[in-house]
Amino acid sequence: MGDTPGTSGAGLGGEPTLDEQIAAYQREFQDLDPQVEKIVSALSRLNRRMNVAYGRQTAALGISNAEWEVLKALVLSGAPYRMGPSELAKRLGLTPAAMTHRIDRMVAEGLVTRERDESNRVRVIVELMPEGRDKWLEAMRLATVFEEDLLQDLSADERTVLGEVLTRLLRRVEHAQPDAGGRLTDLD
Amino acid sequence: MGDTPGTSGAGLGGEPTLDEQIAAYQREFQDLDPQVEKIVSALSRLNRRMNVAYGRQTAALGISNAEWEVLKALVLSGAPYRMGPSELAKRLGLTPAAMTHRIDRMVAEGLVTRERDESNRVRVIVELMPEGRDKWLEAMRLATVFEEDLLQDLSADERTVLGEVLTRLLRRVEHAQPDAGGRLTDLD
DNA sequence: AAGATAAATTTCGAAGCTAAACAGTACATG
DNA sequence: CATGTACTGTTTAGCTTCGAAATTTATCTT
Numbered sequence: 001m002g003d004t005p006g007t008s009g010a011g012l013g014g015e016p017t018l019d020e021q022i023a024a025y026q027r028e029f030q031d032l033d034p035q036v037e038k039i040v041s042a043l044s045r046l047n048r049r050m051n052v053a054y055g056r057q058t059a060a061l062g063i064s065n066a067e068w069e070v071l072k073a074l075v076l077s078g079a080p081y082r083m084g085p086s087e088l089a090k091r092l093g094l095t096p097a098a099m100t101h102r103i104d105r106m107v108a109e110g111l112v113t114r115e116r117d118e119s120n121r122v123r124v125i126v127e128l129m130p131e132g133r134d135k136w137l138e139a140m141r142l143a144t145v146f147e148e149d150l151l152q153d154l155s156a157d158e159r160t161v162l163g164e165v166l167t168r169l170l171r172r173v174e175h176a177q178p179d180a181g182g183r184l185t186d187l188d
Numbered sequence: 189m190g191d192t193p194g195t196s197g198a199g200l201g202g203e204p205t206l207d208e209q210i211a212a213y214q215r216e217f218q219d220l221d222p223q224v225e226k227i228v229s230a231l232s233r234l235n236r237r238m239n240v241a242y243g244r245q246t247a248a249l250g251i252s253n254a255e256w257e258v259l260k261a262l263v264l265s266g267a268p269y270r271m272g273p274s275e276l277a278k279r280l281g282l283t284p285a286a287m288t289h290r291i292d293r294m295v296a297e298g299l300v301t302r303e304r305d306e307s308n309r310v311r312v313i314v315e316l317m318p319e320g321r322d323k324w325l326e327a328m329r330l331a332t333v334f335e336e337d338l339l340q341d342l343s344a345d346e347r348t349v350l351g352e353v354l355t356r357l358l359r360r361v362e363h364a365q366p367d368a369g370g371r372l373t374d375l376d
Numbered sequence: 377a378a379g380a381t382a383a384a385t386t387t388c389g390a391a392g393c394t395a396a397a398c399a400g401t402a403c404a405t406g
Numbered sequence: 407c408a409t410g411t412a413c414t415g416t417t418t419a420g421c422t423t424c425g426a427a428a429t430t431t432a433t434c435t436t
Contacts, residue, residue, distance in 0.1 A: 014275070014278050014279055015279060016264070018355065021264060024263075024264040024266065025264070028263050028266070029325065029332075031332070032332060033332075033336070035347050035348070036332070036335050036336060036339055036347070037332075037335075038351045038354075038355070039339065039347065039350055039351045039354060040238075040335050040338075042351065042354035042357075042358050043231065043234065043235060043238070043354060044235065045358055046231065046354060046357055046358050046361065047232065047235040049358070049361040050228070050231070050361070053361075075216050076204070076209060076212040076213070076216065078212065087202070091202055091203065137217065140217050140220075144217075144220060144221075144224070144225075147224050147228050148221070148224060149360075150228075150357060150360060151357070152360070153356060153357075153360060154353065154356075154357075158353055159223050159224070159227065160223070161353075162227055162350070162353055163223060163226045163227045163230065165342065165346055165349075166226075166227060166230035166231060166234060167206065167226070168341060168342075169230075169234055169338060169339070169342075170206060170230050170234050170237070172337075172340070172341060173234065173237040173238070173241075174233075174237065176337075
């Protein structure tokens with residue numbers, strides 16, 4: 001792929017084909033299971049492409065990915081769409097300081113409001129505004145259209161199997177904790 | 189999930205279970221195919237977890253994700269592991285300016301060298317150093333161990349099917365260009 | 377030789393995050 | 407009831423990473 005044969009794959013930016021990439025992996029790293037690598041690489045690429053698509057869609061609505069995450073957490077919390085900053089921070093994996101900054105921006109843009117909890121004045125309540133909810137809804141509409149198109153070629157059976165297998169993989173990652181060496185030791 | 193029933197799922201930071209999340213999606217957004225959403229959400233979560241794992245592993249080796257990307261591109265380019273900054277930038281989706289900065293750091297850390305191409309003195313050649321290659325190799329060893337563990341529960345047949353289906357999805361995203369509305373129009 | 381083109385770097389600034397110090401509130405305990 | 411302790415959220419200061427635009431250096435064209 002240096003400059004001799006490999007101008008074949010047409011990916012994002014001269015990115016090699018999946019098969020080309022796996023061949024390169026095998027060339028450079030012998031003890032590699034091509035089948036495993038194919039699954040993992042495909043997962044990774046697929047997700048990158050999906051994120052690019054989602055990013056384009058949310059950008060078209062004038063919100064960043066960071067803001068999208070907050071909107072999503074609030075909507076999924078259910079009516080009346082209120083959460084505390086620390087709960088949000090925990091959910092999104094941020095420090096409280098970073099959460100404060102994000103909320104600052106989103107308040108300034110009218111996506112959410114921030115007020116003190118009168119029953120416990122230490123706490124703060126972040127509440128989703130109608131405009132924020134509308135943006136989330138519109139983003140969801142765009143996303144579902146994209147997702148249906150993406151899965152278009154899969155039969156009902158294939159969808160079922162794919163969902164089941166992915167869920168099983170997810171369970172394995174979520175219910176297991178990697179030890180010092182990175183191995184997944186089962187907890188069940 | 190506001191605060192009444194939903195303390196069940198034990199994800200990253202109080203993250204709801206996949207099924208809980210899908211139920212919430214359906215509650216807030218009626219025209220949603222739960223099967224599609226399950227696949228997409230599982231894909232997304234799986235990838236997030238994998239990235240966390242990879243991040244921990246590379247961090248243990250003292251390199252950032254950004255540096256990991258550069259090492260990977262150089263190794264996969266094959267011996268003698270040389271690329272120009274602009275080619276790297278295109279591959280990684282960065283501007284040339286950002287690429288210059290990254291290379292600065294990596295040269296300072298002894299992972300790569302940077303020298304002018306004597307045959308065309310406008311160009312620069314970034315070359316992988318043995319230390320960089322060693323880091324890549326060690327990261328690959330860790331990654332493959334993790335990946336084997338991840339796919340442990342899948343039968344040979346399931347691996348074959350999963351690889352095939354994911355490849356098909358990937359082809360659909362890579363060979364199609366979303367139009368203005370975000371739809372994937374097939375190009376084949 | 378003169379301009380056009382191209383590659384890489386430099387400069388400047390923006391975004392986003394964190395750590396640590398700080399302020400305000402609630403609660404427990406004597 | 408008084409006070410210490412714990413907790414929530416914000417502020418401040420600084421760091422890292424990236425990008426846009428201008429700049430430098432070299433090559434190519436005519």
